[in-house]
Amino acid sequence: MPKFTSNNAEINYQTFGDATQPAIIFSNSLGTQFSMWQPQIDFFKTDFYVICYxxxxxxxxxxxxxxxxxxxxxxxxINLLxxxxxxxxxxxxxxxxxLTGQWLAIHHPERFKHVIVCNxxxxxxxxxxxxxxxxxVREQGLKPIADTAASRWFTEPFIQSQSTIVETLSRDLGAGSPEGYASCCEALAKADLREQLKEIxxxxxxxAGQKDPVTTVADGQYMVNHIKNSALFEIDASHISNIEQPQVFNQTLYDMIK
Incomplete structure (x- = not known):
């Protein structure tokens, strides 16, 4: 897969579909990789130029x-675009x-037609x-985090019914870079855009996931209350809603950006 250099990092990315179609770029959650977007890649690559990294x-x-x-x-x-x-x-x-999407909407609005921020x-x-x-993580590696991730990411019925998907994501997390994960934790520690939302x-x-224990519907409502041109959609899912409810997730995105 192709890579390019951005600020001292080699960024892995892949594109899907026709480059003459409108572009949509997907950004993964902490501890995952762009394969988490497979349900969206499959859905959008017919009508959009899909970029994942x-x-x-x-x-x-x-x-x-x-x-x-x-x-x-x-x-x-921005460097990838x-x-x-x-x-x-x-x-x-x-x-x-x-969170990256909110930063982009604040600092580079001219580069985006729509910004969708989830969970x-x-x-x-x-x-x-x-x-x-x-x-x-720097001391013990990613295994302790990976062993407990599923309960933060998904509802119990999904964990029980889709064990292969859950195990794959947990395994990918456990096999990741402790340094990379820890460094992103440090970025999240400092990130606070509450005062800048009004600039979007x-x-x-x-x-927002109705059963999300990490970032709640109240967090989503806060953003909508402070972003002028925004809307809230509640989805019956936990934290990784694009995987837990792919059909509803995809249709909701499509209805906004078509």
């Missing part, structure tokens, strides 16, 4: 020593990717907790 420190992208910052994660997206010579795209990011918040969690997780002018769709 592994966030730095994840998947096949390199993991230069951190700490990283939200600015850095956002700049990687520049690399592909795409002037304007739709952006869809989940969790950490959703995310303007500030995710607490700084001390993120820094403690970064220290734990690009149309934003917020998707």
């Amino acid at each position: 592994d966030t730095r420190g994840h998947g096949e992208s390199s993991a230069p020593k951190g700490p990283y910052s939200l600015d850095l994660l956002g700049e990687d997206v 520049d690399h592909l010579k795409i002037e304007k795209a739709v952006f869809c990011g989940i969790s950490m990717g959703g 995310t918040a303007a500030k995710i969690g607490q700084e001390q907790v993120w820094n403690e997780r970064a220290a734990l 002018s690009v149309p934003v769709l917020v998707i």
